[in-house]
Amino acid sequence: MSALRSVLAEARVGGTAENIAARLGLARDLVDSMIDQGERLGLLGSAAAACGSCVGAVATRVVRPGCTGCPFARAL
Amino acid sequence: MTDCHGAGRGELPLDAREPGVARSDRGPSRAGTVEITRRVLLLGNPNVGKSTLFNTVTGSHQRVVNAPGTTVELEVGLWATIEGTPEVVDLPGTYSLLARSPDEQVAADAVTGEGGAAGGAAGGAADLVVVVVDATSVSRSLYLLAQTAHAGRPLVAALTMVDRAAEHGVVVEPAALEAAIGVPVVAIDPRTGVGVTALGRAVARSVDEPRYPRGIGVRQPADGGQDLTAELEQAERLFQWVENATGHLTVPTVMRRTRSDRIDRVLLNPWAGIPVFLAVMWALFELVTRVAAPLMTLVSGLVSGPASHGVRTALSGVGLGGGWIESLAVDGLLAGVGTVLAFVPLMAVMFVAIGVLESSGYLARAAFVADKAMRAIGLDGRAVLPLIVGFGCNVPALAATRTLPNARQRLLTGLLVPYTSCTARLTVYLLLASIFFPHDAGTVVFAMYLLSVLFVVGGGLLLRRTAFRDLRDEPLALVLPSYERPRLRPLVRSAWVRVGGFVTKAGRVIVIALLVIWVLMAVPVRGGHEVAQVPVADSLYGATATAVAAVLAPAGLGDWHVASALMAGFVAKEVVVGSFAQSYAVTAASDRGASAGAGNPGSGAGASLSVELQGTLDRTSGGKSGAAALALMVFVLAYTPCLATAAEQRRIFGRRWAMGSMGAQLVIAWIAAVLVFQIGRLW
DSSP states (O other), rough: OOOHHHEEEEEEEEHHHHHHHHHHTTTHHHHHHHHHHHHHHOOOOOOOGGGSOOOGGGGOOOOGGGGGOOOOSSSS | OOOOOTTTTTTGGGSSSSSOOOOOOOOOOTTTSSSSSSSSEEETTTTTSHHHHHHHHHHHOEEHHHHHHHEEEEEEETTSSSTOOEEEEOOOOOSOOSSSSHHOOOHHHHHOOOHHHHHHHGTSSSSSEEEEEGGGHHHHHHHHHHHHHHHTTTTEEEOHHHHHHHTTBBBOOHHHHHHHHHSEEOBBTTTEEEEEEEEHHHHHHHSOOOOOOTTTOOOGGGSOOOOOOHHHHHEEEEHHHHHHHHHSSOOOOOOOOOOHHHHHHHHHHHHHHHHHHHHHHHHHHHHIIIIIHHHHHHHHHHHHIIIIHHHHHHHHHHTTTSSSHHHHIIIIIHHHHHHHHHHHHHHHHHHHHHHHHHHTTTTHHHHHHHHHHHHHTTOOOGGHHHHHHHHOOOHHHHHGGGSSSSSHHHHHHHGGGGOOOHHHHHHHHHHHHHOOOOTSSHHHHHHHHHHHHHHHHHHHHHHTTTTTSOOOOOOOOOOOOOOOOOOOHHHHHHHHHHHHIIIIIHHHHHHHHHHHHHHHHBBSSSSOTTTOOOGEEEEEEEEEEEEEEEHGGGGGOOOOOHHHHHHHHHHTTTTTHHHHHTTTTOOHHHHHHHHHHOOOSSSSHHHHHHHHHHHHHHTTTTHHHHHHHHHHHHHHSSSSOOOHHHHHHHHHHHHHHHHHHHHHHHHHHHHHHHHHHHHHOOO
């Protein structure tokens, strides 16, 4: 798996940029750049953007990174 | 997508562009030969020193232009120290060519040469792209560089912040990086100019002999509109290239704490950061109101005094004195030019102040501290600067919107700025409050400022839910630059260019509009007066005011004196009080008294204007003059901004938005004034 896919996978399960960089042994700014590009491609949502509303109440299959771990955000 | 690696070394084929052939599509020169010019783009992440580099290499040979079809401003100049003086374009900062904002789109289109008009922002495809690489964030910068190479553009890398990276324990050797990526890498310090000459030499060489990074394929035109899988695969390849290129760098796992980090522990702490932020904003407000105001008065005095006298004397010398020509020259043309020149000190002070905040690194912190409050009304934290400046003067506040990185955010903020109650409007509040609410004047004036804030908040919320629904509620993600000591020369140079833009573009509109008003006031419609020798009441202007007065009747303001003063207020809110005095035929002395004696309406010469105004509003409001006065203050707060503000809005956002904004403000002001009067008359 490429570094980009690894970073995106880590982000999808709630990893922060700092944690992902440490876990994968990548430079922090490289991880920042990959997450940014993932957002631009529509593969990730902003964690902060999830704070405004509960994903559990929205019929969507996309779980925002900020909501991973929340029981209401599952099983959609 | 096609991989176009060169044989063996994996370089781009050099026939992607014909090396050394200059662009020839700029039209013939006067001599009929083809004009040979070259174009260099400056590209980089935000806050990497790109604009400072631009100012250093272009000196005074620069101008501000709007990217075609957009409100995104670009600075264009000439790289004077390079043979052939190529044109250099400072593109908006971006982290990626996959744009998320109109500004980023302009940068992306300029690099790729796509996007129709916006793609031509930099005149089509460039001869060379100088990618500014931040040594403290090399991987992030190199991804943008890789995308640029993938778009088929030859490159030079300008490495900045090497000293800052070293503070963090990151060592970036330009030669090693150059060997790794395959294009010239020159370490520079744009603020001191160190390395800029070497960069110029590298640029000159690369314009003639283009260099491309190793190992990156060129995206073919047929690749446009790729599906997500292809886009992801392409991103994977580019990130892999970045990883390979940075593999040799020494990057510690734990970054060292720097001086900026220590300062930020204080300035980003809510308990200390917010008071510091408020103090800085207060200082800025004071700068706009107290420091610039005497300079404006000085310039106005020079124009209305010695300059006017000189023109009158010159015209008398050639036998044209005393008539309408003298009036047109002095009261029309010179008054217009004087109005423009009077704003020059204010704009210069403002541009330098913004430059200091920006280059010192504090502006990013101010945006961070204010973000939560601004987000409540759907704005970016960076919008706080223009909105606060607006309470001093709306014109430099509009100029301050340039600190917002997103064109739509700039437009939204620019539409709200006229609702911030500038100090010119304060003169009207003071006059009316002291006449009609002598015991509660302070409370009434404070209420007007409160209403101003409500207009900004309400307007922001309304616009976000209507015309600006496309603005995504994204969190503020700022890379906080290191604190730096601002350098005077680039600040002054940049302010000079921007003030020049204001004088030539907004100034033209102001002068033309003032000439139109002169014509309206000079043409008699009754009384048999001569042209330019007519009392206001008998002029076309007076007749227009009489017609407008009927529209103001539901707000209890159906009188031509009031309408005339409000029409004059479109030129400048400062002249509303003077216009009242003029239309009531109060002497100049009593006019001055009205302003000076605002705190005590019954005193001195101001009394005559007080009596006249009281009588007028008593008559137009059916005895509810207090309600009518409140309605008048609300109308003054909310209606069209002054001419200079309107001209600046037109310059920055275009005619359509400026006209639409003025129309909407007139309607909103009328509705608000009618509501205030109709509700107020019940008491």
